[in-house]
Each structure stands twice: as structure tokens, then as C-alpha cells.
Amino acid sequence: MIQVVKYHHIYEQLLTITAKENVMVDEQLRNHTYTKLGGKADLFVTPASIEEVQQIVKLANKEEVPFTLLGNGSNLIVRDGGIRGIVMSPKRFTTIKREGDSIIAESGARIIDASRKALEEELSGLEFACGIPGTVGGALYMNAGAYGGEVKDCLHYTVVVTKEGELLTLKAEDLDLDYRTSNIPDKGYIVLEARFDLKPGKYDEIKAIMDDLTYKRESKQPLEYPSCGSVFKRPPGYFAGKLIQDSELQGKGVGGAEVSTKHAGFIVNKDNATATDYIAVIEMVQKTVKDKFGVELEREVRILGED
């Protein structure tokens, strides 16, 4: 409540930029994250146009208010104290269309839906993304990939808003896309749109690849529990899941969070876990693997907010 009073003047200014229903006060972020945990956002904003995004960024700069961007919340953990200031979600930007042999998707669209649209249009190249539960923006941010494919393979260009609020079109090469990284965090870009260049294919062949990947995913991943997917990056020369399995950590946990018994690379919210539980399990896994094998596990997931 103190925070709401603190940011009341920002709330008032946001209402001059976007409609009232696009600004939520004290919004529970567990409703917007895959792990289903974490505290509240002081101001949760879902702008309806590019101009609104630009104006909100400029407002945050002018008023020196903390600003955080959230996609589908499938690669992050929000701490139990929540996130101060403005949290922006591009959830109203969901258009996906075909242009030539490309799919153009707005950043709040799910990459799964971009992959499905490519299938409908008989375009091949986005099959790898058929089970990645993030948005297009989140997928660019970390060069999401699976089963041998990644965003880098087919991204042509992206439209972003800079941290100064300017609109820019960037080529894929400008993003320094690499294994689960890009320069988006350093540059502070807000992705608004992406164009994926694909190749004409046959519906049945594209569908067969997607069905196979879905089968692999469903049989190996604990999709029945909230999680943020693979918690750690693949350390050079090892597999994170194998190291965790060999450390006999599966089924071990803190509070309601535990290392999945189905896939050692996942930590699941099994029973009303808090973010504190979840982060404690991450740290336990990192320490145990380091002690046992001398390997540092680097987190793939981001941790945001306050304790």
C-alpha cells in the first residue's frame, strides 16, 4: 500500500497515456508467471499501441521509476516481495501474419502460436518452437531454442523501442544472438515485432516434425507442474540435467519446490512453493553440483524483484 501511495502520481500520469483497464495497481505477478509464484507489481501496465509503449518508457525515464518488462513469465522467477515501479507486458500485441515466405509476429504473441501459424501457412523453420511457452519478445531476448533449432536460424529483423523510447528496426545480426543470449538485456530494447524468414514446406511433413517434438517434450518434461523450464544453461562439455541426476538431487526440495523426478533440469512448484523456496532449491543444486563435480551451473532463468 505504501508503494501505491509512492507511485500514485505515476498512476495518474499513466492514465493520461493509456486506458484505465490497461493499468493495474498491486497486481499479483503469480498470475503472470509460469512458476505461479512471486509478489506484486506496484503498477502492471499493458499498453495498447506502440506510441503508448514509447510514452510509458519516456515517463519512467523522466520520473526515474523502476521499469521491468515481462513476457509470458516462463523464464523468470519473481521474488516474494514483488517488483517496484512499472511492470510492462506486451500482452495486447498478439498479431501474427504471413508476408511472402515470412511470418511476422508481434512481441506479445506466443512463439508457439507463430509456429502453428507457420504450419497452417505450410512454411517450415519454426517447428522447433512448437512447445516453447514464451512470447515472441521473450524468445528473442534469450535466443530461445530446442531440438537443434533456435531463433537465430530464422530471425530476419525486429522492431524495438529503445530505453530512450525511440523506435528502431534492427537486423538479426544486430542482436548478437548466441546460445540462450542476446544483447537485448544490455541494450534495454523492448521487442515489439519480429520477422521470421521461412521456407515453403508441406503441411504433413511440418506437422510430423511438430508432433514428434511434442511427444518428446511431453514424455520427458514435468508439464503437469508449474515451472520455468530448464533452470540452468548447458555447461560446456556437460549436460546440466545429467549432473543434477548424478548428484542424486531429484525429488529433493525446500518447502513446496523440488527438483523434478521426471526431468532433473527442471525445478517444479509442487505444493504452493514460495519464490524463496524455489531460489533455495536453485542454490542447493548449484552448490551440490559444484562440490561433487567442480562444475558451475549458470542460471538460464532470470530472478527479478525484492525478497
Ligand SMILES: Cc1cc2nc3c(=O)[nH]c(=O)nc-3n(C[C@H](O)[C@H](O)[C@H](O)COP(=O)(O)OP(=O)(O)OC[C@H]3O[C@@H](n4cnc5c(N)ncnc54)[C@H](O)[C@@H]3O)c2cc1C
Ligand atoms: C515448460 C517449459 C518449457 C520450456 N522449454 C524451453 C525450450 O525448449 N527452449 C527454450 O529456449 N526455452 C524454454 N523455456 C523457457 C521459456 O519459455 C523461454 O525462455 C521463453 O523465450 C521466455 O519467454 P517469456 O515471454 O516467457 O519471457 P519472460 O519469462 O516473461 O521474460 C524473460 C526475459 O525476457 C524479457 N522479455 C520478455 N518479453 C520481452 C520483449 N518483448 N522485449 C524485450 N525483452 C523481453 C524479460 O524482460 C525477461 O528478462 C521453457 C519454459 C517452460 C516453463
